[in-house]
Amino acid sequence: MAVVEVRGLRKVFDGGRARRRGSHGRVNAVDGVDLATSEGEYLVLLGPSGCGKTTLLRTIAGLEQPTDGEIWIGGHVVNELPPRARRVAMVFQSYALYPHKTVRANIVFPLKAQGIDKTERAKKTEWAAELLGIGPLLDRRPRQLSGGERQRVALARALVREPSVFLLDEPLSNLDAKLRASARDELKRFQRRVRTTTIYVTHDQVEAMGLGDRIAVMYEGRLRQLGPPVEVYDDPADTFVATFLGSPPMNLVPRDGVLVGFRPEHLLPETLVHGDDRLVVPFQVDRVEHLSGDRHLYGTVRGLGAETRVIARLPVTVTAPVEPGEEHQFAVHADRLRFFDADSGERTEPVSVRTGS
Ligand SMILES: Nc1ncnc2c1ncn2[C@@H]1O[C@H](COP(=O)(O)OP(=O)(O)O)[C@@H](O)[C@H]1O
Ligand SMILES: [Mg+2]
Structure with a gap:
């Protein structure tokens, strides 16, 4: 186990393929990131x-040289160390298994490269296969495995090296939705057992909310927020984080130079929002969707300045009839309101909104 830390990390690609170019046609793929795991x-x-x-992960693994900044693993700067010496195992999106080798040979391969003797290799392979529940599959080849099983083989191959850090780059993105849910659960339980520091990359906010002890939200090469899932969801640092997490995303309504934000689940029929300290809005509903028990109401709100499109999510326990074309009084409790600067998108101090009704 080890702590991973990056300080002032930057990675610039010359003449890259992307939009995020500096004045010389360069891409600032990682643009000054400070981040430490526990x-x-x-x-x-x-x-x-x-x-x-991916660039950040590859730089930590030593597969890319940073343009600037330091990488610390287990209390040492590792910038000058080759990938193998960093004791980091990276599992890629594609798994990169050898198609012609058996599962056993795939798992044992990195140990051979490390010059570990045969008995020890066999022992470690059995141990990793046992831990991941793939013992019965050791003599198969990758094409004879399901997506989930392949993922476990890739993990076992990473595990036998007894890395001090796991770097997982979208390991579930090749699985279908159903398998993803179970594979996600399995990954989490696996990490709980081995307790190896893990950095897990995903573009899927549901996955992030479910898996992370903490979530680091990244956008355009920069870290926007780092915190436990609940904190990042409830107290987003800016409008990017507010709308990237949550489905449907946080509503943002412009008013007097600020953006007033509130989650769809907090926009409710007025009669259900108690107390005086609340924002009441006439909600013109134009569409109703039924999704896994919840009702999603799409429409516009007035009374906050310009008319703005918003979404309300009513739990199954709220049975009040709402039809498209109707206008209803809805409200948000003041505790649920978040405020953002309309220009920068950064979180700002609460301002007073019209409350009561
Ligand atoms: N080898 C490379 N050469 C040039 N540009 C690259 C290279 N690798 C990544 N990039 C660019 O850097 C940016 C970040 O890419 P990447 O780290 O792959 O993002 P992500 O993993 O979040 O999708 C993108 O604009 C990408 O096009
Ligand atoms: Mg990537």
């Missing part, structure tokens, strides 16, 4: 495609 932590790095997640 011991044995499951840290999820979350952000949209192209925000620099």
Whole structure:
């Protein structure tokens, strides 16, 4: 186990393929990131495609040289160490299993490269296979495995090296939705057992919310927020985080130079929002969707300045009839309101909104 830390990390690609170019046609893939895991932590790095997640991970693993900044693993600067010496295991999105080798040979391969003797190799392979529940599959080849099983083989191959850090780059993205849920659960339980510090990359906020001890939200090469899932969800640092997490995303309504934010589940029929300290809005509903028991109401609100599109999510326990074309009084409790600067998108101090009704 080890703590991973990056300080002032930057990675610039010359003449890259992306939009995020500096004045010389360069891409700032990682643009000044400071980040530290704690011991044995499951840290999820979350952000949209192209925000620099893979580059950050590859730089930690030693597969890319940083343009600037330091990488610390287990209390040492590892910038000058080759990948193998960093005791880091990276599992890629593609798993990169050898198709012609058996599962056993795939798992044992890195140990052979390390010059570990045969008995010891066999012992470690059995141990990893047992831990991941793939003992019965050791003589198969990758194409004879399901997506979930392949993932476990890739993990076993990473595990036998007894790394001090796991770096997992979207390991579930090749699985179908159903398998993802069980594989996600399995990964989490696996990490709980081995307690190896893990950085897990995903662009899927549901995965991040479910898996992470903490979530690091990344956008355009920068870290936007780092905190436990509940904190990042409840107290987003800016409008990017507010809308990237949550499905449907946080509503943002402009008013007097600020954006007033509230989650769809907090926009409720007025009669259900108690106390005086609340924001009451006439909600013009134009569409109703039924999703796994909840009702999603799409429409516009007035009374906050310009008319703005918002979404309300009513739990199954709220049975008040709402039809498209109707206007209803809805409200949000003041505790649930978040405020953002309309220009920068950064979180600001609460301002007083019209309350009561
Ligand atoms: N080898 C490379 N050469 C040039 N540009 C690259 C290279 N690798 C990644 N990039 C660019 O850096 C940015 C971050 O990419 P990446 O780290 O793969 O993002 P993510 O994993 O979050 O999708 C993207 O704009 C990508 O096009
Ligand atoms: Mg990637």
